Amino acid sequence: MRIVIPPELSLRQIEESGQCFRWRRLGEDEYLVPAFGRVLHLRQLPDELELDCSEEEYGSLWKNYLDMERDYAALCASIPAEDSFLRAAAAAQKGIRILRQDSWETLVTFTLSQRKNIPAIKNAVEALCRKAGRVVGSFRGESIYAFPTPQELAALSLEELQGCSLGYRAPYLWDTAQRFALGVESVEHLASLPDGELYTALCALRGVGKKIALCTMLFGFGRSDAFPVDVWMDRMLADEYPGGFDYESYRPHNGIMQQYLFAHYRSLHGK
Secondary structure: OEEEOOOOOOHHHHHHOOOOOOOEEEEOOEEEEEEOOEEEEEEEEOOEEEEOOOHHHHHHHHHHHOOOOOOHHHHHHOOOOOOHHHHHHHHHOOOOOOOOOOHHHHHHHHHOOOOOOHHHHHHHHHHHHHHHOOEEEEEOOEEEEOOOOHHHHHOOOHHHHHOOOOHHHHHHHHHHHHHHHOOOOOHHHHHOOOHHHHHHHHHOOOOOOHHHHHHHHHHHOOOOOOOOOOHHHHHHHHHHOOOOOOHHHHOOOHHHHHHHHHHHHHHHHOO
16 A cells, blocks of 8 residues: 655654664665564655555554654744754754654663664564564565564573573563563553653663663653663764753653754764
């Protein structure tokens, strides 16, 4: 099927924004997306998006995943003229959208992302999926695996996790998988918490610090005000907002603004 899309959607900018680690680039503006136990083939055309799914599946799953009901044009237009860097960032990176990803997958993938570059993260995530996930489809003769559930991850030994190139992160994921598989913690409970309590609960998990908690909130729980800060954002804030960033002006959309700032600053200063 095909849908008409606004200018504020770019598959390339979404994939390069570092918010998801399972998108696979197949060609110019063409991607394979395993998510929620499904596999989606996406291709961006001028003014249209081609998806290999039914209208029903798009309406029940992928429309929300791509955050299609949020008016990104209005958000960009709301940036005051005096915030020249953010206005430039939003104009340059206007195709970025915050994907509405699976909460469990986001928690795990950002936990294992510590001190790894994106290709290494993607390789580790795929190794985990192949080790513990189930086959949910195929593409060009290759089996595509779902992201493992807490129970499937918890069934792996610590040694098996370490075999997926997780290094020192393996004990973190083993501990988290056990907690969720046993019901000590659950995605449903976390999703019911207000932002402050969700942040505290995530930081209580082994290996989850401030940045990982905020990334999980933004990309996995749809908390659009979460504003993750890594090395790039530290540099950006020091260079462009030495007097401090005006978070109050952008609530409850600070996380979306963060993505524009992050992507634009990296594009100017090298990836």
